[in-house]
Amino acid sequence: GAVVSQHPSRVICKSGTSVKIECRSLDFQATTMFWYRQFPKQSLMLMATSNEGSKATYEQGVEKDKFLINHASLTLSTLTVTSAHPEDSSFYICSAGEGGTDTQYFGPGTRLTVL
Amino acid sequence: KQEVTQIPAALSVPEGENLVLNCSFTDSAIYNLQWFRQDPGKGLTSLLLIQSSQREQTSGRLNASLDKSSGRSTLYIAASQPGDSATYLCAVGGRGNEKLTFGTGTRLTIIP
Numbered sequence: 641g642a643v644v645s646q647h648p649s650r651v652i653c654k655s656g657t658s659v660k661i662e663c664r665s666l667d668f669q670a671t672t673m674f675w676y677r678q679f680p681k682q683s684l685m686l687m688a689t690s691n692e693g694s695k696a697t698y699e700q701g702v703e704k705d706k707f708l709i710n711h712a713s714l715t716l717s718t719l720t721v722t723s724a725h726p727e728d729s730s731f732y733i734c735s736a737g738e739g740g741t742d743t744q745y746f747g748p749g750t751r752l753t754v755l
Numbered sequence: 756k757q758e759v760t761q762i763p764a765a766l767s768v769p770e771g772e773n774l775v776l777n778c779s780f781t782d783s784a785i786y787n788l789q790w791f792r793q794d795p796g797k798g799l800t801s802l803l804l805i806q807s808s809q810r811e812q813t814s815g816r817l818n819a820s821l822d823k824s825s826g827r828s829t830l831y832i833a834a835s836q837p838g839d840s841a842t843y844l845c846a847v848g849g850r851g852n853e854k855l856t857f858g859t860g861t862r863l864t865i866i867p
Contacts, residue, residue: 646798674854683844684799684857733798735855744848744855746791748798 663734670736
């Protein structure tokens with residue numbers, strides 16, 4: 641089956657630094673990638689939708705200047721959390737949609753802890 | 756705005772019992788509905804995908820039903836095992852890889 645990877649799986653950083661998370665579709669081309677965040681014991685909330693070669697569409701309440709998304713190729717999307725603060729600590733999960741299908745494949749997630 | 760609710764939020768049952776998890780959604784104009792499993796600190800594992808034109812899907816001990824008109828879906832787990840302990844999430848989706856709206860999740864514990 642289709643595989644989506646995320647790197648890193650876990651990151652701890654100091655407040656004020658920027659953190660980049662990668663999401664890769666390993667064996668298929670992903671025309672659309674989604675970024676979700678999940679706070680402890682809560683469900684997944686969509687942050688943004690990115691389409692290859694175009695600007696990401698952010699959900700209401702998500703700061704686009706703080707959460708920079710780049711989808712430069714059909715197999716890679718990156719989420720950069722700029723000037724991270726402790727309240728940004730969360731579990732970030734990406735998913736990738738294979739072109740021409742209705743299926744989304746989810747990555748294993750990245751645990752971000754901001755000290 | 757689509758809202759997805761899952762009841763109960765948590766459930767504990769003895770091993771071997773059959774159980775039902777519930778999912779409801781407010782906007783019936785969905786394209787599909789999925790059930791996922793999430794283990795603590797891990798990503799999502801897709802269990803079953805039901806297209807809006809379908810009534811149910813089965814995989815092993817799992818059976819998911821969909822009543823689109825009433826905005827409800829159920830996940831039936833037969834002969835539960837301790838390894839079934841996890842959080843179960845349902846999500847409704849639009850056409851062609853549109854965004855998924857997730858439910859609040861049910862945390863399931865199977866007691867050996």
